[in-house]
Amino acid sequence: MSVSTPVACAPVTYLLHLADNALILGQRNAEWCGHGPIIEEDLSMANNALDLIGQARLLYQYAAQRIGNGATEDSLAYFRDVPDFRNYTLLELPHSAPLAATARGDRDYATTIVRNFLYSALMVLLWERLSTSTDEQLAAIAARSLKEVQYHLRHSRDWLVRFGDGTDESQARAQAALDHMLPYTEEFWTDSAAEREAVATGVGVEVATLRADWDMLVANTLAVATLQRPAASNGYVSQGKQGVHSEHLGFVLAEMQSLARAHPGASW
Amino acid sequence: MHPVAAPTPHADIWAALDALTDPEIPVISLREMGILREVREGADGVTEVVITPTYSGCPAMSQIEDDVRTVLAGLGVPARVVTQLAPAWTTDWMSDPAREKLRAYGIAPPQCAAPDRPGNVTAVLRFVTRPVSEANVPCPHCGSSETTEISHFGSTACKAQYRCLACLEPFDYFKPY
Secondary structure, three states, X not given: OOOOOOXXXXXXXXXXXXXXXXXXXXXXXXXXXXXXXOHHHHHHXXXXXXXXXXXXXXXXXXXXXXXXXXXXXHHHHHOOOHHHXXXXXXXXXXXXXXXXXXXXXXXXXXXXXXXXXXXXXXXXXXXHHHOOOOOHHHHHHHHHHHHHHHHHHXXXXXXXXXXXXXXXXXXXXXXXXXXXXXXXXXXXXXXXXXXXXXHHOOOOOOHHHHHHHHXXXXXXXXXXXXXXOOOOOOOOOOEHHHOEOOOHHHHHHHHHHHHHHHOOOOOO | OOOOOOOOOHHHHHHHHOOOEOOOOOOOEHHHHOOEEEEEEOOOOOXXXXXXXXXXXXXXXXXXHHHHHHHHHHHOOOEEEEEOOXXXXXXXXXXXXXXXXXXXXOEEOOOOOOOOOHHHOOOOOOOOOOOOOOOOOOOOOOOOOOEEEEEOOOOOOOEEEEEEOOOOOEEEEEOOO
């Protein structure tokens, strides 16, 4: 694959932030493969994960080319550790109610759907803006990713409405998932050094400018779904995109990276 | 000394590449899919075959690249495959004959190009009614426009699952991208 280096270049840490988001959520959603609540949703999550991991690959390939020094998409995905990852904390959480450390809970599809909705609603806005980035390679990746995330938003939004405006059980679980996950979206709006640098060099998007549209999208959907937005709190704002993660990311990486680390350079 | 062999004309390369079909949809060629974009001469004089990937995670893409390389090697042409992301692949590049082949194969061809935009997600899929924003997808078997979406996602990244309410057959719908 030959890629020419564009004139304007996004900071590598900014590319890794976008790539890590896609990879970690893709890895999480892939956990449903073979375990979906119904076969159509099993296929949906497999497709969703495939799209996200595909987006991550394009971003890692571009980042690796920029880093040089023998970096590859695989070295970036499999041979970096927890503090190197720049994904939102929201995306590494298990598909279950709040859990500490090694505790295990049943996977809850309402949690999956709520997270996919909150993230897709952001990425539809972000990819659209990045599709006109002055970094041509990033813009090309964004234009493709936008088409895919529009389907992810549609899928998660429809299911969120079904759950919220569904049975007492589905309503309660969707509301609990929303109460659990929405506070983590505060991280979307606090900018990181990488985001500030991307804005300063003209290739990135100031995240705060997306907030009004995102809020409206969320409010409209929750209204149709008869769900309540939890009251804003002044609690801790997660900092995954700055490399400060929850205890859950280590377990995700352990599973995802173990094969590549046990057999470095293996191919099939 | 033998003269250097004349480079294979691009038309010959195209003719050979035209035999390549989509690994998942063997009735359509890569050219008809809009994946094979261009055969050109690179800056260093080496022939380049330009392909544009479909879905970011489509597993068929590496197979497609391998297939193109095999054909080029069979021609004995020193050539490389160039993956081009922009402009992004779109189902609008699919030719009309290709759409008809899809339909005859049992897959409803893609309709309008763009799915819901962020500002236009008011239509919600309920259990039976068709969302108003969704294009009418005629059944590839009986032609009825009385069809309903079963699931947004199907057997491959590019398809959704539909069912015909007239002939009751389920079918794949190639989603607009």
